[in-house]
Amino acid sequence: xxxxxxxxxxxxxxxxxxxxxxxxxxxxxxxxxxxxxxxxxxxxxxxxxxxxxxxxxxxxxxxxxxxxxxxxxxxxxxxxxxxxxxxxxxxxxxxxxxxxxxxxxxxxxxxxxxxxxxxxxxxxxxxxxxxxxxxxxxxxxxxxxxxxxxxxxxxxxxxxxxxxxxxxxxxxxxxxxxxxxxxxxxxxxxxxxxxxxxxxxxxxxxxxxxxxxxxxxxxxxxxxxxxxxxxxxxxxxxxxxxxxxxxxxxxxxxxxxxxxxxxxxxxxxxxxxxxxxxxxxxxxxxxxxxxxxxxxxxxxxxxxxxxxxxxxxxxxxxxxxxxxxxxxxxxxxxxxxxxxxxxxxxxxxxxxxxxxxxxxxxxxxxxxxxxxxxxxxxxxxxxxxxxxxxxxxxxxxxxxxxxxxxxxxxxxxxxxxxxxxxxxxxxxxxxxxxxxx
Numbered sequence: 001x002x003x004x005x006x007x008x009x010x011x012x013x014x015x016x017x018x019x020x021x022x023x024x025x026x027x028x029x030x031x032x033x034x035x036x037x038x039x040x041x042x043x044x045x046x047x048x049x050x051x052x053x054x055x056x057x058x059x060x061x062x063x064x065x066x067x068x069x070x071x072x073x074x075x076x077x078x079x080x081x082x083x084x085x086x087x088x089x090x091x092x093x094x095x096x097x098x099x100x101x102x103x104x105x106x107x108x109x110x111x112x113x114x115x116x117x118x119x120x121x122x123x124x125x126x127x128x129x130x131x132x133x134x135x136x137x138x139x140x141x142x143x144x145x146x147x148x149x150x151x152x153x154x155x156x157x158x159x160x161x162x163x164x165x166x167x168x169x170x171x172x173x174x175x176x177x178x179x180x181x182x183x184x185x186x187x188x189x190x191x192x193x194x195x196x197x198x199x200x201x202x203x204x205x206x207x208x209x210x211x212x213x214x215x216x217x218x219x220x221x222x223x224x225x226x227x228x229x230x231x232x233x234x235x236x237x238x239x240x241x242x243x244x245x246x247x248x249x250x251x252x253x254x255x256x257x258x259x260x261x262x263x264x265x266x267x268x269x270x271x272x273x274x275x276x277x278x279x280x281x282x283x284x285x286x287x288x289x290x291x292x293x294x295x296x297x298x299x300x301x302x303x304x305x306x307x308x309x310x311x312x313x314x315x316x317x318x319x320x321x322x323x324x325x326x327x328x329x330x331x332x333x334x335x336x337x338x339x340x341x342x343x344x345x346x347x348x349x350x351x352x353x354x355x356x357x358x359x360x361x362x363x364x365x366x367x368x369x370x371x372x373x374x375x376x377x378x379x380x381x382x383x384x385x386x387x388x389x390x391x392x393x394x395x396x397x398x399x400x401x402x403x404x405x406x407x408x409x410x411x412x413x414x415x416x417x418x419x420x421x422x423x424x425x426x427x428x429x430x431x432x433x434x435x436x437x
Contacts, residue, residue: 024203025062031210032056050094051213057087078118081134085111088141092148098220099152107144110137128185135178142171155216163212166205173198173205234283235290237316238309244369246307247319251367254321261328261361262369263318264376265293265335268354268388270314277349284346285353286314289339293318296335317376319369325361325393332357332391333402340389354389356380361395 035052039045064071064080092107114137123129146164154160177198186192230242238246247260254260267273267289274282294308297318306320322328336355344351358380362372379394386392386401393400 021062021065021199024206025059025066027207028055028059028062032059047094047098050090050097054087054090054094057083057090061087077130078124081130082111082114085114085134085137085141088138088145092141092145095145095148095152095154098217099154101152107141107148109144110141113137113140127187128181131181131186132178135174135181138174139171139178142167142174146171155219159212159216159219163209163216166209166212170202170205173201232310235287235310237290237294238307240309240311243307243309243311243317243319247367247369250307250319250321251364254364256364258321258323258364259325259328259361260364260367260372261320261322261325261359262372262376263320263328263332263335264311264358264373264380265289265316265318266356266358266380266384267314268356268384273351273353277351281346281349281351285344285351286310288344288346289353289355290316292338292342293335296331296338311373317373319372321364322361325359325395328359328361329391329393329402332359336389336391356383356388357391358383359391359393 032052032055035048035055039048039052042048061080061084064076064083068076086108089107089111093103096103114133117133118124118130123133146167149160149164149167152160176194177192180186180192180194184192189195192198230238230245232239251260267285270282270285273285290308290310293316297306297308297320306318308316308318310316318331320328320331322331336357340352340354342353344353358376358378360372360375360379362368375394379392379399381392382394382399382401383390383392391402393402
């Protein structure tokens with residue numbers, strides 16, 4: 001008498017499972033199409049393509065579940081479950097690409113485990129054994145997803161941990177299926193008593209996953225747009241707006257007994273480089289100069305680190321906390337001599353570059369970016385007027401120029417350069433100690 005009731009209940013559970021999977025498949029396919037449209041709008045954002053394919057494969061897995069009994073098991077069981085496990089791999093690598101990390105192969109382990117295990121006749125012929133292998137693969141896949149997200153810096157820790165928690169819940173659900181497969185030896189999905197509740201929990205987790213993932217993507221895109229608004233697209237350096245905004249933070253973090261020095265760089269004869277070699281080479285020269293200069297600034301022995309930006313055209317600037325103008329001049333000369341003695345080779349074209357530098361400084365408490373820029377420009381004009389490829393320090397109404405007048409890199413130029421630097425720095429130090437002299 002009880003057997004027909006159990007059969008009816010099992011059929012109802014299977015029907016509920018098919019309905020739930022059909023609902024999720026429709027939603028996943030819709031998400032896939034939306035993500036595809038986003039990727040087509042900006043194909044450089046490859047993570048959207050991986051998310052798109054991942055949701056598409058997940059949708060196909062749900063659709064194939066509803067085709068069981070109508071289509072051969074090789075597709076509805078073996079092939080479709082592999083697609084679902086591959087979707088977890090694509091999502092994990094999508095998260096990595098989203099953060100700018102490289103593609104890795106280890107998230108494909110669950111799909112590989114499923115494929116290899118089903119080559120064993122004893123596993124493929126047994127529903128319970130297939131359930132155990134698939135559930136273990138799913139559990140591992142969701143753990144991979146959670147670990148990928150936790151180790152990233154996407155969005156805020158709060159949202160990362162919430163989403164990682166959801167994936168760990170789904171991993172625990174998969175483990176419960178694996179455990180029941182080992183202990184209960186079910187012959188069909190309808191024979192799993194908690195199937196209906198688990199399906200509903202799975203759907204709830206997937207919908208919550210989409211909401212949180214959307215939030216993380218929105219936060220990341222907002223941060224990316226903000227970064228684009230304050231950086232120069234060619235060199236990656238801060239633009240003028242970004243430099244001014246960052247300068248306020250630098251001022252707050254700098255020790256009160258330090259000076260804030262502004263170094264303004266202008267590439268010498270840059271128009272001639274463009275006219276001779278073309279704007280493509282000119283752009284590459286700008287990028288090379290930015291890379292060289294920013295590396296020196298990043299390794300400067302100051303704390304906090306200085307700022308580097310492109311203020312326009314071939315003009316760049318650095319704002320850095322220093323103990324004295326002597327320290328700022330030393331940094332400027334290090335950059336100037338490195339640029340002068342480092343030929344830039346681009347597609348067989350060798351460009352020798354020099355740079356003129358203007359320096360000014362102000363106390364942290366009196367910091368005014370526009371005033372500092374105006375004074376540094378005054379020094380830069382003096383460096384240009386005195387023959388370029390030199391550093392000019394503007395201090396009050398006076399400007400001190402240091403730099404070579406001979407062939408860059410020659411022994412005579414080095415000796416001459418050293419003499420000029422020592423003399424100028426002595427005058428500068430004397431003026432700082434005796435401002436009325």
